[in-house]
Amino acid sequence: MLHFFKSKFFIVLLIVSIVLVIVPSVLSIMGLSSYVRSAVGVVVSPFVRVFDYVSDSIHGFTDYFTEFDRLRDENEELKDRISRMEDDIYNAKLLEAENQWLYGFLDLRRTHDDFSLKEATVTSRQAVNYLTSFTLDCGSMSGIEKDMPVITADGIVGYVSEVGATWCKVSSIVETSVSVGGYSDRSGVVGVIEGEFALRDNFRCRMKYIDADADIKVGDRILSSGLGEVYPRGLSIGTVESIELDPASRTKTAIIKPSVDPDSIDKVMIIKDYTVYTE
Amino acid sequence: MQLKFFLDNDKLVRGLSYGGLTFFFMLLQITLVPRYPIFGVSPDLILSCVLAAAMYEGGKFGAVMGVAAGFVIDAVGSVGLSLSPLVYMLFGYIAGICAEFLFRRGLLFFTIAVSIGYFLRGFVTLINISAAWNHYSTGYVFLRVIFPEIGLSVLFSYVIYFFFRLVAGKFHSSFELKN
Numbered sequence: 001m002l003h004f005f006k007s008k009f010f011i012v013l014l015i016v017s018i019v020l021v022i023v024p025s026v027l028s029i030m031g032l033s034s035y036v037r038s039a040v041g042v043v044v045s046p047f048v049r050v051f052d053y054v055s056d057s058i059h060g061f062t063d064y065f066t067e068f069d070r071l072r073d074e075n076e077e078l079k080d081r082i083s084r085m086e087d088d089i090y091n092a093k094l095l096e097a098e099n100q101w102l103y104g105f106l107d108l109r110r111t112h113d114d115f116s117l118k119e120a121t122v123t124s125r126q127a128v129n130y131l132t133s134f135t136l137d138c139g140s141m142s143g144i145e146k147d148m149p150v151i152t153a154d155g156i157v158g159y160v161s162e163v164g165a166t167w168c169k170v171s172s173i174v175e176t177s178v179s180v181g182g183y184s185d186r187s188g189v190v191g192v193i194e195g196e197f198a199l200r201d202n203f204r205c206r207m208k209y210i211d212a213d214a215d216i217k218v219g220d221r222i223l224s225s226g227l228g229e230v231y232p233r234g235l236s237i238g239t240v241e242s243i244e245l246d247p248a249s250r251t252k253t254a255i256i257k258p259s260v261d262p263d264s265i266d267k268v269m270i271i272k273d274y275t276v277y278t279e
Numbered sequence: 280m281q282l283k284f285f286l287d288n289d290k291l292v293r294g295l296s297y298g299g300l301t302f303f304f305m306l307l308q309i310t311l312v313p314r315y316p317i318f319g320v321s322p323d324l325i326l327s328c329v330l331a332a333a334m335y336e337g338g339k340f341g342a343v344m345g346v347a348a349g350f351v352i353d354a355v356g357s358v359g360l361s362l363s364p365l366v367y368m369l370f371g372y373i374a375g376i377c378a379e380f381l382f383r384r385g386l387l388f389f390t391i392a393v394s395i396g397y398f399l400r401g402f403v404t405l406i407n408i409s410a411a412w413n414h415y416s417t418g419y420v421f422l423r424v425i426f427p428e429i430g431l432s433v434l435f436s437y438v439i440y441f442f443f444r445l446v447a448g449k450f451h452s453s454f455e456l457k458n
Contacts, residue, residue, distance in 0.1 A: 004338065004372075004376050009339055009342075010342065010372060013368055013372075014365075014368070016346060016364075017349070017365040017368040018365060020346065020349075020361070020365070021361055021362055021364055024353065025360050025362075040350070040351055040354035044306075044351065044354075044355045045355075047302070048306060048309060048355065051306040051307065051309075051311065052310045054310075054311075055311040055314060059311075059314050
């Protein structure tokens with residue numbers, strides 16, 4: 001048996017293999033790379049790349065099965081996160097809307113520092129088709145009385161038409177029961193704003209008793225004049241949408257688009273008290 | 280000259296066939312196999328290739344395969360000490376001689392050869408670990424690295440045996456393969 005280990009072949013190969021062990025090892029310990037080893041690496045690397053690519057594909061394919069549980073858990077976690085984020089976005093939108101409303105509120109207080117305001121939230125809207133009204137969450141216990149004006153930062157909403165202990169009902173400015181004195185912000189032309197059932201469906205009202213030669217144009221902003229003892233002076237009622245001339249009475253009538261659409265509001269302010277300015 | 284078999288056309292074809300198959304498993308060894316460690320270790324496929332080739336083609340062929348395969352696998356898949364050319368050459372040579380003159384070729388011999396081969400190779404792994412790490416527990420190394428490596432390598436060696444048996448069938452009669 002020993003003669004196999006004494007053959008020239010074995011001795012030559014043993015020397016070769018010892019050289020191949022010692023040289024790369026010593027070079028590696030010295031921090032150097034053997035040229036022969038590097039050359040082998042260069043030759044083999046294209047094949048390695050191909051196999052690595054195939055391995056990646058196989059690994060990706062098997063990941064589908066082996067990591068299914070992990071991916072399912074991750075999916076659930078991500079769904080939860082998305083849900084929480086959606087809640088956050090929803091809350092942020094609410095806060096943004098509230099912030100805008102408070103800005104308007106602040107601006108209104110600055111402009112009308114004589115107003116005593118009570119903030120209220122719309123709790124319900126009219127249940128019938130012939131009225132434009134809604135219910136607020138404060139009533140006589142909060143000092144609310146009938147005929148108090150209800151406004152937003154954009155302008156007049158309506159007035160308190162019915163009061164309970166903890167609630168009150170508001171009739172819109174387009175209802176017929178109250179007439180409001182108004183004037184053009186641009187030209188100072190005055191008139192009386194009244195509701196009209198035929199216009200109510202389109203949420204419009206009419207400004208009557210305008211002189212035939214008065215300077216009023218479509219787009220003019222109409223403000224409350226303070227006459228009528230409900231609304232204080234200077235609040236926005238709406239804008240002139242169209243003008244009609246009545247030849248018989250020699251007056252004009254303007255169709256007004258109110259500044260505030262009651263269907264789009266959630267919060268309002270009730271003017272509990274204000275200073276009446278007299279000329 | 281005994282080295283003249285390199286120039287022999289038949290030997291060259293056999294060398295390329297076994298070498299190509301070993302090269303294929305070597306590429307698997309350094310690309311796909313490390314991606315799927317079992318019990319934290321990857322099996323060594325190359326020693327099985329060397330032993331299978333040695334079993335069918337004899338000690339000289341196994342020795343040459345061992346040197347070449349050991350050198351290439353150390354060049355592309357290892358750093359630091361490079362003991363594989365010597366170890367694989369010895370394993371290939373001895374296994375080839377045993378298969379040629381002492382035992383019948385077959386799965387039983389192959390199983391014995393790879394079991395002994397991988398057990399001894401475990402000590403090479405231990406040498407490599409001691410060269411690369413300052414602090415380690417020998418018990419831990421055996422338990423978590425060497426023994427799992429031996430077990431897995433022996434297990435996977437049957438796959439390699441199957442492929443080498445197919446290649447060997449091209450060059451040997453069924454009678455030769457069994458004796």
